[in-house]
Amino acid sequence: MKAQRVVWGETLAELAASDDRVVVLDGDLATSTRSDLVATAVPDAFVQVGIAEQNMVGMAVGLSTLGYRPWLSTFGVFLTNRALDQIRMLVSQTRAPVRVAAAYSGLLNGSAGKTHQDIEDFAIMRAMPYMTVLAPADEFEAEAVFRWAAEFDGPLYVRVARDPVAPVFDESYAFEPGTPRLLTEGGDVTIVSTGVQTSRTAEAVRLLAERGVSATHVHLPTLKPLDVDAFLGLVGDASLVVTVEEHSRIGGLGGLVSEILAERGGPRLVRVGLEDRWSESAPNDFLLDKYGLSPERVADAVAQQLAAV
């Protein structure tokens, strides 16, 4: 298993070596985000901006006007929250081809705690006009997404997870933007997940199968734009839909699916995600269990909802 951040550093280094338009701007976290792999391999493609995320966004947009395809590299929270106005004004409004690479996304941030956990990014970025929002599930999908993003001519946000997860896909994976991915088919419940939470959710689906529950599992690598008809086709006539995400229940995947199902007159929906509260610093397994995102806790939540139907 390879961490998405390592895949990011390696892939960007490779892309930068063959494409002069690639430039990576770092907010002094290169050894964490692994953009140090770019700095080492292709020094000309690496710009150290320092601990100044707002400046980093502004400079990236300036570079983009000269034909560069800049990638912003720092912890997600410092982009989506601290530099939010800069992304809104300078990236979204100008439709600049700037890639916002949110390393250390979501809840699992190396025990850095609530200050560094970005559990609102989907809600923020999804509301941003013209912003494409991506959350790959594993190392294979991440690499495919990064390679696709390198050619994309517009603003783009992508979650990059710090720690490895069990792979969902393999080397044969081909990314199709906007397309939902059907992972398993079952008749009792439809579970929708995104990002690396899909890996943990896939394990939850296996645990549910052991309990005699058969689930349809849909993964959304693209939260926006989304092929809604394809998504509804996969939801089918399910009576219960459960969304699972490493994000606040408010405004993220759960919010997205709520909007779609409410407009079409859909089935009962349950949103598994972080409650409307701050988390804490702790090891990954502790956080996943306490905040309801471990495979066991997700399986429990689904089983509980099925029992309540």
Added chain:
Amino acid sequence: MTATTSRPSPEELAAVARRARWRIIETVTSSKAGHIGGPLSATDLLVALYFAELDIDPADPKKTDRDRFILSKGHSAIGLYSVLALRGYFPEEELATFDHGDSRLQGHPDMLLTPGVDASTGSLGQGLAFGAGIALGAKKLGRDFHTWVMVGDGEIEEGMVWETVLSAPRFGLDNLTLIIDLNGLQQYGWPAGPDDRFDRSEPVGHVDLERVFTGFGWNALSIDGHDFDAILGAFDRVTDDRGVSGRPTVIIANTRKGRGISFTEGTYKWHNGVATDEQLDLARTELLGTTEDAR
């Protein structure tokens, strides 16, 4: 850069500036929205840039190696639009659409809409980083154009400005120049004195800007921002320094808010506002020497 010999004279520039100032107050008055004081304090600097300094071509607004100008104090958009119109980027008549629906002339500059506008601005403090990115890109690509950014003195209260001030010398951006339109007043500011016209002055009057910027590793010049000889002299020093010091330059331009119209000059109360018919007549007389329709 335009060769010094082909520059218009200070008198010619002053005439352009008077007409630009007329367009500013006339447009804001007819649109019933927009800013007055900031555009008027910046007018002479903008005229000097667009008529005597920038290597640009209004017939080819996106010319690859054009000099760039970023109006970071985006609420002074009408000042920029007036100068762009006079320079030939679009008809002067189009100024009448300012701030109207479906207009290319938005209340704040939009680089996707307006010919000659190099950067979208409006949330204060962001233009310098944008310019630093362009200047860095030009260095990396080995291209020989200059990037200019104008901020207001109130605007530099924004923290993001100082992130870029700190980093720009490290990148050796002697192809980047910051102009501070130091007009001494912001929208409301702080109480400072008994005079009703100057009683809320000096956004950063307690700061020795030359010393601060020099301390950060910049070249710093202070000038009278309404004296064309001084402005052009400062531009020449910027040109002379290209490829020499490796430092970005700040031009601290001492200006007067509302400059050029008797009732708007020197008062924060004309940060924005709409002139009465009588005031508009007076402004026309002061700027153009006539009460005839200036169209």
